[in-house]
Amino acid sequence: MTFYGLWPIASLVNRMLYGIRYEDLKKLTGFSQAILVSNHTTPLDPVSISGALLPCRTWHTLLEETVETPILGTFIRLLGGIPLPQGRQGLQHLLAVCKTAFRYRRFIHFYPEGDCYIYNQQIHVFKPGAFFIAAELDIPIIPLVSIFSEGPFKAHSLWGRSLPLKTIRILDAVYPSGFIRRDAKGVLCTESIRNFAQAVRRIMQDAIDVQGGSSAFYRGKMERIKGIHQPS
Secondary structure, rough: OOHHHHHHEEEEEEEHHHEEEEEHHHHHHOOOOOEEEEOOOEEEEEEEEHHHHHOOOEEEEEEEEOOOOOOOOOOOOHHOOEEEHHHHHHHHHHHHHHHHHHOOOEEEEEOOOOOOOOEOOOOOOOHHHHHHHHHHHHEEEEEEEEEEEEEEOOOOOOOOOOOOEEEEEEEEEOHHHHHOOOOOOOOOOOHHHHHHHHHHHHHHHHHHHHHOOOOOOOOEOOOOOOOOOOOO
């Protein structure tokens, strides 16, 4: 009820700011479970990702301190937020949480860069969490890329500055079996998880480059919310 009640307003604002459009939505069909990953380029990315999946919904992973914040954290949980715990033990806890979450929705979304880089078209190094989960559960990673081009609003317009046009393109699923190795005890090799993450990152970067994503709008790393997010 919280999500669908807020959706019309959030969607309208998102479209006014970025003129959002989607490509290859059909690539999201036919999966009973999958991990979604995307580059994190605007504060409204969760709205953009949710729009690609409607009428279905996805879980969204966020910083643990955000989801645990009084009042705001409760609201985020109602919208489908899952906290990301820190450290190796945190990964094991997250794995258990994801197993439960998949009983109710087909997708769980991650931002592997870990931070939001406004309008960025050069994807930063990925953290391994999403790829560890995909490997342990033996489910695919579906990459989504945000690609920016010159938008309809120029500096002389009512907005007072140019705004980009945002296209979200869904790429082919990538399966962990082609990258993951285990040791003699059956434990996932850390290096193979990193290779998996790097391979997906390259695929996403190639998609941005081929489509001519513009870096002209890049504004740098978004500051975390004071009083909630502590320096990493």
